[in-house]
Amino acid sequence: MSEENQREIKTIFEQLDHDVHLEFFTERESPIIIPGGNCPTCKDTRLLLQEVVALSDKLHLDVHEVTTTGEAARQQGIDRIPALIMSAEGVQGKIRYFGLPSGYEFSVLIGSLVDVSRADADLADETNEVLSKLDKGVHIQVFVTPT
Amino acid sequence: MAIANLHVVADVVEVSEFPDLANRYGVRGVPQTVINESVQFVGNVPEAVFRQHLERAVSAG
Numbered sequence: 001m002s003e004e005n006q007r008e009i010k011t012i013f014e015q016l017d018h019d020v021h022l023e024f025f026t027e028r029e030s031p032i033i034i035p036g037g038n039c040p041t042c043k044d045t046r047l048l049l050q051e052v053v054a055l056s057d058k059l060h061l062d063v064h065e066v067t068t069t070g071e072a073a074r075q076q077g078i079d080r081i082p083a084l085i086m087s088a089e090g091v092q093g094k095i096r097y098f099g100l101p102s103g104y105e106f107s108v109l110i111g112s113l114v115d116v117s118r119a120d121a122d123l124a125d126e127t128n129e130v131l132s133k134l135d136k137g138v139h140i141q142v143f144v145t146p147t
Numbered sequence: 148m149a150i151a152n153l154h155v156v157a158d159v160v161e162v163s164e165f166p167d168l169a170n171r172y173g174v175r176g177v178p179q180t181v182i183n184e185s186v187q188f189v190g191n192v193p194e195a196v197f198r199q200h201l202e203r204a205v206s207a208g
Contacts, residue, residue, distance in 0.1 A: 041164055077156075080165060093149030099161025108159070121150040127198045130205075131152040138155045138205065140148065143162040143169070143179045 001051050012110055013056040016117040021060050023085040024049055025073045028065040041100035045082040048100070052110070058117065086112060090119030102146040148201070183207070 001009075026042040046063065053059040066073045066081055076085065077094075084097040095116060101109040115121070123131075149157035162169045162177065172181050176189040180197075182204035192200075 041161075091150050092153040093151070093155035093157065095149045096156070096158045098158060099164040101159075101161070105159070105161065115150060119150055121148060123148065123151060124194055124198075127148070127194060127201075128151060130198055130202055131148060131155070134152055134154040134205065136154060138148075138152075138201070139183055140155065140157045140201075141160055141168075141172075141181045142158065143160050143172070143174045143177055143181070145163050145177045146161060 001048075006051075006055060009052070009110055010055050012114060013058070015114050016056055016058045018089040018117050018119065019058045019060060020086060020088045020113055020117045021062065022049060022053065023062050023064065023076070023087070025064045025066055025076070025078045025081050025083040027081060028067070039081050042082045045084075045100045048106075049084065052113075059113065086116045088116045088119060091116055100146070104147045105144055108144075 024046065026046050027039040029043070049061055053061040064072060066078075070078075073079075073081070073083070078085075078096075080098055082099060086095045086097070095112065097109060097112075149155040160168060162174050162179075168174070172179065172187060178191055179187065179189045180200070181187050182200060185207040186200050186204040188196075188200055
């Protein structure tokens, strides 16, 4: 991340309110390349998140290195890596990111951190009404590509 | 929506890294949204349209 990017993101992070907890699930770092067993984007995602959380003392990163059984990750509903769960006071549901947020998706991640921190969904009244009637789980998956 | 409601899990998935999911849901354009395995749509839609898809997914059980 360039110094200019860091400055821009620091300015955006002035909008942060509550502390945000980033639970990051990744592979155990190893000097050995295991064919078919490596997560090609885990290391870059980890480095990127470390750089991001360094830009605000309201962001807290917990790195979980997934074991071969992946038991701790699966308990959290994580079945693939790299995976990130974002949470903060006032956030009701679960917000997760799978993969390396690069290009445009990086700015989506930064925006998401602000929204999560402010617990501000900024939804229309009609949408809140639909949500208030939910009595079972809803799983929304948005598929994106790096641009 | 996941910020506002405890029943909602919202995922963003980099589809190029997880081709198995791209195949499972037949992802051809992005952003593609899948709600509860039952409703799918492509594009960055207005909130009102998203809400209609959500209602359809919920009523589909």
